Amino acid sequence: MSFWQSLLRNLGFNRQPTLSFHMDSLTLLSLKDLAHREHRQPEELAADLFFMALEQRQAAAQSLALWQSLTPREQEVAALVCLGFMNQTIASRLTISPETVKCHIANILRKFGVRHKSELRMVLADWDFSAWEGENGD
Numbered sequence: 001m002s003f004w005q006s007l008l009r010n011l012g013f014n015r016q017p018t019l020s021f022h023m024d025s026l027t028l029l030s031l032k033d034l035a036h037r038e039h040r041q042p043e044e045l046a047a048d049l050f051f052m053a054l055e056q057r058q059a060a061a062q063s064l065a066l067w068q069s070l071t072p073r074e075q076e077v078a079a080l081v082c083l084g085f086m087n088q089t090i091a092s093r094l095t096i097s098p099e100t101v102k103c104h105i106a107n108i109l110r111k112f113g114v115r116h117k118s119e120l121r122m123v124l125a126d127w128d129f130s131a132w133e134g135e136n137g138d
Helices: 003-010 025-037 041-066 071-080 087-093 098-112 117-123
Strands: none
Touching: 003 098, 025 041, 071 087, 071 098, 071 117, 098 117
């Protein structure tokens, strides 16, 4: 323990911050039931669920920021990739060359920090790209 940590502890600043909140009785009952089935304390399970939700929210925010860093054309290409379209089909729909599609995909993958289209699909798996399904690139 460092000098400063010892000093703070001796001064009474060693308490961990706590957070409390209220939940409705049905949610509390569900939490207790799940904790019982997992042989855990409800408080421990609630903390784990809370941290998992925070991680998911942070990942979603990061994905959104990365999406917003794409150009409008890259967003179109990314959406079509996530819908499972092949490069040639994307090129036809957007009236661009397959080489241009490859270039856009390379930029998208680089910006998202992934190496393959399948990884991009996994990162954006929860996103709804149905608006791009019917578009023909006009």
